[in-house]
Amino acid sequence: MSAAPGRRAFLALAAGVPAAAAGCGGRSGPRARLRLATGEAGGAYEVLGQRFAAELRRGGLDARVLRTAASVENLAMLAGGRAELGFALADSADRAVLAERLPVAALARMYMNYVHLVVPAGSPVRSPADLAGRRVSVGAALSGTAVSAGRVLDAARLRRPAVVSTLGLDASARALRAGRVAAFFWSGGVPTPALAAFARTTPIRLLPLDGLVAPLRRAYGPVYEHAAVPAGEYGGAGPVPTVGTPSYLVCGASLPGDVAFTATRILFASRDRLEAPDAPGGRLDRRYAIGTGAVPLHPGAARYYRSTYG
Numbered sequence: 001m002s003a004a005p006g007r008r009a010f011l012a013l014a015a016g017v018p019a020a021a022a023g024c025g026g027r028s029g030p031r032a033r034l035r036l037a038t039g040e041a042g043g044a045y046e047v048l049g050q051r052f053a054a055e056l057r058r059g060g061l062d063a064r065v066l067r068t069a070a071s072v073e074n075l076a077m078l079a080g081g082r083a084e085l086g087f088a089l090a091d092s093a094d095r096a097v098l099a100e101r102l103p104v105a106a107l108a109r110m111y112m113n114y115v116h117l118v119v120p121a122g123s124p125v126r127s128p129a130d131l132a133g134r135r136v137s138v139g140a141a142l143s144g145t146a147v148s149a150g151r152v153l154d155a156a157r158l159r160r161p162a163v164v165s166t167l168g169l170d171a172s173a174r175a176l177r178a179g180r181v182a183a184f185f186w187s188g189g190v191p192t193p194a195l196a197a198f199a200r201t202t203p204i205r206l207l208p209l210d211g212l213v214a215p216l217r218r219a220y221g222p223v224y225e226h227a228a229v230p231a232g233e234y235g236g237a238g239p240v241p242t243v244g245t246p247s248y249l250v251c252g253a254s255l256p257g258d259v260a261f262t263a264t265r266i267l268f269a270s271r272d273r274l275e276a277p278d279a280p281g282g283r284l285d286r287r288y289a290i291g292t293g294a295v296p297l298h299p300g301a302a303r304y305y306r307s308t309y310g
Helices: 005-015 044-058 071-079 090-098 144-156 169-178 193-201 210-220 257-269 299-309
Strands: 033-037 062-066 085-089 104-120 135-137 163-165 183-188 204-206 225-229 240-252
Touching: 033 044, 033 071, 044 062, 044 085, 044 257, 071 085, 071 090, 071 104, 071 144, 071 240, 085 090, 085 104, 085 144, 090 104, 090 144, 090 240, 104 144, 104 169, 104 225, 104 257, 104 299, 135 169, 144 183, 144 210, 144 240, 169 183, 169 193, 210 225, 210 240, 240 257, 257 299
Parallel strands: 033 062, 033 085, 135 163, 135 183
Antiparallel strands: 085 240, 104 183, 104 204, 104 240, 225 240
16 A cells, blocks of 8 residues: 655655655665664663664674663764664754754664653652752763753752762662662663663662653653553552653664665564564554654665555
């Protein structure tokens, strides 16, 4: 079945070709060396990246994983030619394109990330407002979590600023257990394996953040959405409303078109084996994959989507 004219015209525009050519397919692409910038150990990006790299190699591409602090570092690496592919949160990627003018493009919108604001189960902290003057880890420096966390704290309008530490997920969990921080942020899929493992030994609670979605959208646009961590995750009794933002598979804008086409094709051909986070929004879907906000769709990826829409 053919795509709707609006979608077809959009894909043709993204690819820089006339709309009349939007039904053209593409060849499988050349062998290429690809460095895939992922994230912290135990986080969804690192786990998913290892699986995706294996699929790329199976598809004839020479792919290796680079463990990083995640989104912000990944975008800088792509712009600087130190990686060819990477994962990034939508808010970090939008900022990179709109404010920093980095030469990056998108291959796909991947899955929904959830902002986790974690406190000990017995903590007196019940809302972000209660973090005024308390020490909070906002995530590793150069991570997308730190971008999202900073914006959440601003939107919460604390009476006094929180005392901020920049710790990665594992270090944040250790600091929470030791009482060195009152809370920590993590932005990732549900469940995040390392956080789920932590919750099995240290009772935790997630703070609801649904009241902050509207001010975040007013300030930064539709990269933020209403979301909920499902009941039962991390030991929680009920669903926890929070802030969601998509993850993108991104690349350097100069990535050859045939390579971008092949990587995107492999992504969707292997999506059941990739096992992206299985909470709502976790499954790759071509209908939504082109929705990458301010980040332009790479022409090679657009060619792949045209070939599937017919």
